[in-house]
Amino acid sequence: MKNFTNLSPIKNTKPIALYSSEQIYAMEQAWFAQGYDSFGLMQQAAWQMAQQIELLYEQKCLNANHSANTNVYHRTERLRRVSVWVGKGNNGGDGWLIAHYLQQAGWQVEVIAVGFDKNDFVIDDKSVTSNSKHSDSSNITDATKALQIALSANCHYQRFEEIHSSHNESEKMALLAEIYIDALFGIGLDRAPEGIYKEAISAFNRTTQQQNALAVAVDIPSGLVASTGAVFDRIAVQADVTLCLIARKFGLHNKDGTDYSGDIIDIPLIPYQTARPHKISDKNAKQNTIEAFEPVAILRTAAQSMKPRRQNSYKGSYGHALIIGGNRVDGSQGMGGAAILSASSTMATGAGKITVACHEAFHGALLTSLPDAMTINLHDADGLKALIEQASVVAIGMGLGRDEKAKALFIDYIQTAIAHEKSIVIDADGLYHLASLQMDSHELVTELREHSINHRVCLTPHSGEAARLLDQKISEVESDRLRAIKQCAAVYGGDWVLKGAGSLVLEQKSGRARVYVCDAGNVGMATAGMGDILSGVIAGLLAQQDLAAESYSLPQAVLIHGFAGDVLVNQNSDCHSENRLMIGQRGLQAQDMPAAIRHVMQLVMVD
Ligand SMILES: NC(=O)C1=CN([C@@H]2O[C@H](COP(=O)(O)OP(=O)(O)OC[C@H]3O[C@@H](n4cnc5c(N)ncnc54)[C@H](OP(=O)(O)O)[C@@H]3O)[C@@H](O)[C@H]2O)[C@@H](O)CC1
Numbered sequence: 292m293k294n295f296t297n298l299s300p301i302k303n304t305k306p307i308a309l310y311s312s313e314q315i316y317a318m319e320q321a322w323f324a325q326g327y328d329s330f331g332l333m334q335q336a337a338w339q340m341a342q343q344i345e346l347l348y349e350q351k352c353l354n355a356n357h358s359a360n361t362n363v364y365h366r367t368e369r370l371r372r373v374s375v376w377v378g379k380g381n382n383g384g385d386g387w388l389i390a391h392y393l394q395q396a397g398w399q400v401e402v403i404a405v406g407f408d409k410n411d412f413v414i415d416d417k418s419v420t421s422n423s424k425h426s427d428s429s430n431i432t433d434a435t436k437a438l439q440i441a442l443s444a445n446c447h448y449q450r451f452e453e454i455h456s457s458h459n460e461s462e463k464m465a466l467l468a469e470i471y472i473d474a475l476f477g478i479g480l481d482r483a484p485e486g487i488y489k490e491a492i493s494a495f496n497r498t499t500q501q502q503n504a505l506a507v508a509v510d511i512p513s514g515l516v517a518s519t520g521a522v523f524d525r526i527a528v529q530a531d532v533t534l535c536l537i538a539r540k541f542g543l544h545n546k547d548g549t550d551y552s553g554d555i556i557d558i559p560l561i562p563y564q565t566a567r568p569h570k571i572s573d574k575n576a577k578q579n580t581i582e583a584f585e586p587v588a589i590l591r592t593a594a595q596s597m598k599p600r601r602q603n604s605y606k607g608s609y610g611h612a613l614i615i616g617g618n619r620v621d622g623s624q625g626m627g628g629a630a631i632l633s634a635s636s637t638m639a640t641g642a643g644k645i646t647v648a649c650h651e652a653f654h655g656a657l658l659t660s661l662p663d664a665m666t667i668n669l670h671d672a673d674g675l676k677a678l679i680e681q682a683s684v685v686a687i688g689m690g691l692g693r694d695e696k697a698k699a700l701f702i703d704y705i706q707t708a709i710a711h712e713k714s715i716v717i718d719a720d721g722l723y724h725l726a727s728l729q730m731d732s733h734e735l736v737t738e739l740r741e742h743s744i745n746h747r748v749c750l751t752p753h754s755g756e757a758a759r760l761l762d763q764k765i766s767e768v769e770s771d772r773l774r775a776i777k778q779c780a781a782v783y784g785g786d787w788v789l790k791g792a793g794s795l796v797l798e799q800k801s802g803r804a805r806v807y808v809c810d811a812g813n814v815g816m817a818t819a820g821m822g823d824i825l826s827g828v829i830a831g832l833l834a835q836q837d838l839a840a841e842s843y844s845l846p847q848a849v850l851i852h853g854f855a856g857d858v859l860v861n862q863n864s865d866c867h868s869e870n871r872l873m874i875g876q877r878g879l880q881a882q883d884m885p886a887a888i889r890h891v892m893q894l895v896m897v898d
């Protein structure tokens with residue numbers, strides 16, 4: 292859980308470029324093509340990681356001393372013990388060299404080798420002394436060379452296969468350590484770990500937990516797919532810290548990545564951003580290289596600052612948001628709350644005026660909680676279409692209903708909004724209807740796509756809604772959320788949020804799509820109505836024409852929404868009143884959000 296004791300991330304942190312594993316391999320290849328040695332790169336990687344591990348160890352000792360209430364730090368008296376778990380690829384190669392360097396630095400080291408044959412440990416002096424520029428030019432791989440160097444230096448090792456039993460592996464390990472290094476799989480993982488590998492990952496997690504030890508992943512936690520953030524069958528190393536080599540992987544920040552990676556420390560190693568275009572002489576190769584290194588997404592951890600309003604302005608200066616939803620289909624309880632929640636967050640962002648078009652049955656409830664809103668009957672088509680003409684932004688779909696009557700209203704109101712060149716936000720049941728219209732090859736889908744070229748159209752599905760829009764299974768969307776959001780944009784046009792842990796945002800500008808990962812929000816927000824709140828924030832920002840473009844952008848809206856949730860679950864540290872109630876991950880309600888949104892809006896204001 293992120294700590295928002297200090298809310299400065301809202302204003303200060305820089306965006307971070309995220310890459311797929313294919314791109315990282317391409318970066319390495321471009322580096323080697325400039326004449327640099329692949330084993331040299333592995334040595335640098337391992338050396339820098341060894342340094343980081345020393346620092347992490349010192350930090351761990353300091354923390355332990357602080358919690359033991361002593362200010363004395365007995366560095367030299369401590370045993371420094373590390374257990375390094377290695378696989379057969381280059382990630383394992385990194386692990387062997389880390390073990391070697393830490394042993395040289397005085398650590399007690401044990402390597403747990405997984406998937407190795409006994410013959411792999413026969414010392415071969417030739418491979419240690421081999422100094423071929425590229426390992427491809429000899430039969431010795433970098434990983435083998437690393438293993439041989441560690442063996443020659445007498446690094447102690449055990450084969451996992453020999454110590455593994457269904458009982459307690461840790462009893463059979465020669466060494467119980469303070470730090471466990473996961474170098475089983477890196478970016479080369481391309482299928483579910485099975486058999487001994489699956490056992491090794493589980494044993495690694497069990498042991499680090501039993502020992503209360505620090506779990507440090509080399510490059511990426513084993514089991515996590517670098518390009519997607521997926522984990523097969525929940526089998527992945529649970530890292531406290533990930534030492535991320537070369538460039539940030541997209542998978543560390545999406546889906547399961549946020550659960551498994553822990554704190555991320557970058558070890559950049561090569562200047563892939565600046566060195567690549569200059570040294571490659573072939574014109575075509577140069578173009579390919581530039582394209583290959585375009586990040587797949589940008590991690591946004593900070594919201595943009597907003598300027599104060601002009602004193603000489605009035606409510607009309609800050610737009611009129613029209614929220615259309617909250618229907619009641621005959622015989623049902625209805626979904627009035629969806630529109631009310633959405634309107635309340637629109638208001639909390641500072642939109643000048645708000646009208647809620649919902650079923651008349653909910654007008655009383657709406658005005659009780661939001662007396663500042665205007666109301667109109669959702670089914671008063673003529674009245675509502677006249678209002679659409681006046682509105683600055685139309686947000687539609689939250690609790691709209693899925694019956695044919697609601698579908699007809701959706702078509703009518705969207706066509707009116709398009710005819711009057713309005714910004715449009717579509718959520719929930721609106722997305723349901725849009726998916727049906729796409730299946731029917733209805734002209735509205737094309738009209739909306741064309742409208743989105745020159746006007747803001749924001750669509751905000753979660754994975755289930757995206758699956759329906761794409762006529763795919765939810766598992767297909769979830770297996771590659773990056774691909775899914777791009778497909779949504781390609782089919783329907785417009786700007787998109789694919790909601791969930793590490794919400795993805797896709798914005799199209801000048802014919803170019805940019806994807807962002809918004810690093811805000813928490814699992815407490817996995818409750819009904821949070822999506823309605825998000826659509827309200829988007830509409831509220833879009834309504835305020837005085838804002839700079841970045842300040843009403845979709846990433847900004849998603850960040851403000853996420854930070855509001857974060858403020859709530861950490862609000863004891865952020866508020867000065869001892870008496871204020873705490874809200875935790877469990878029990879956070881969508882109705883708590885507007886107050887927190889107002890708070891975040893104030894935090895992002897420039898003084
Ligand atoms: N190149 C460089 O210069 C540098 C690279 N660096 C490091 O290299 C790492 C990438 O190395 P990598 O490409 O060797 O991939 P890696 O993650 O070790 O895995 C491949 C191995 O795993 C296996 N395998 C895969 N999935 C499996 C499964 N489910 N179950 C079982 N086996 C499975 C696969 O076997 P195969 O598919 O061949 O059967 C193969 O043996 C990168 O993350 C970074 O740490 C740094 O040192 C910087 C310099």
Ligand SMILES: Nc1ncnc2c1ncn2[C@@H]1O[C@H](COP(=O)(O)OP(=O)(O)O)[C@@H](O)[C@H]1O
Pocket residue numbers: 719753790791792793794811812813814815816817818819820821822823824825852
């Ligand atoms: N684990 C999580 N981490 C971060 N944000 C989350 C998490 N779970 C849900 N959210 C956010 O809460 C909102 C939930 O939206 P949605 O599923 O549409 O809810 P509803 O349909 O009930 O309004 C989304 O913005 C989503 O990104």
